Amino acid sequence: MLLPGGLYEHGERVRRFAFEPPTGAIELATMTYQNEPMPRRITYVLCEALAHVGEQPPEFERVHTLSVGDRQFLVRRLAIHLGQDGGWHTVTCGHCQAEFDLFIEPSALPVKEAGDGYPFAELTIDVRRFRLHVPTGADQELVASIADPDEALRALVQSCLVEPAELAAAELSAADWQRIEGAMEEVSPEVVTQVESRCPECNGANSVEVDPYACLHGDGGGLLAEVHTLAMSYHWSEGQILELPRPRRQRYLALVDRSRGMTN
Numbered sequence: 001m002l003l004p005g006g007l008y009e010h011g012e013r014v015r016r017f018a019f020e021p022p023t024g025a026i027e028l029a030t031m032t033y034q035n036e037p038m039p040r041r042i043t044y045v046l047c048e049a050l051a052h053v054g055e056q057p058p059e060f061e062r063v064h065t066l067s068v069g070d071r072q073f074l075v076r077r078l079a080i081h082l083g084q085d086g087g088w089h090t091v092t093c094g095h096c097q098a099e100f101d102l103f104i105e106p107s108a109l110p111v112k113e114a115g116d117g118y119p120f121a122e123l124t125i126d127v128r129r130f131r132l133h134v135p136t137g138a139d140q141e142l143v144a145s146i147a148d149p150d151e152a153l154r155a156l157v158q159s160c161l162v163e164p165a166e167l168a169a170a171e172l173s174a175a176d177w178q179r180i181e182g183a184m185e186e187v188s189p190e191v192v193t194q195v196e197s198r199c200p201e202c203n204g205a206n207s208v209e210v211d212p213y214a215c216l217h218g219d220g221g222g223l224l225a226e227v228h229t230l231a232m233s234y235h236w237s238e239g240q241i242l243e244l245p246r247p248r249r250q251r252y253l254a255l256v257d258r259s260r261g262m263t264n
């Protein structure tokens, strides 16, 4: 499979990646590292889940410096790989407050590929030239703790700046900072994070958020219950059970269910 952006290594754009088999161990990884800042947590999870990225081992630096769009794409593809595609969302209509259910299938959502010039964005503001790389996980981590959105945007731009080497906050207006952000967004790969839907009651248009990192919000209860069932039945260790690819684990669980039905 190909990343919508990709890495530049030795002057070449590399986009291929593959995941490891979908074991319980990888599922468990999506629920750990809860105390880490989100960008770092995403990197740790992807490092465990990827077999390779750009034909190279998924080392921390390589994964941490993937563009934000690539990382969102990867986490969404990981959820699909782990059998978590498609889910119901309860939406409260912003017009008439009616609640309705909406089925969203992440694998069917469009992906925007990186634009010309990737991974760099260039623009000129008042004859001054700016060159930036598109934001990566590492840039996101640097600004993760800044609460004020304007300050966070300035810090993000400064972190991505290639030319000029330095830029003070007072040198540009708020609108200029936003223009720079817009230029970076134009070049960045993107996954869809909002789906438009009409309310069945009043036909009003609603925009529904689809979190690309949804699979990182599980509590592991379902997985641990499955490990418990198999450990009780077969006396395998936790590690052995977690090494089973998900489809095989499901087959054994079905067999346990069947033999319970026979004994009852």
Ligand SMILES: [Zn+2]
Residues within 6 Å of the ligand: 093, 094, 095, 096, 097, 098, 199, 200, 201, 202, 203, 204
């Ligand atoms: Zn409505």
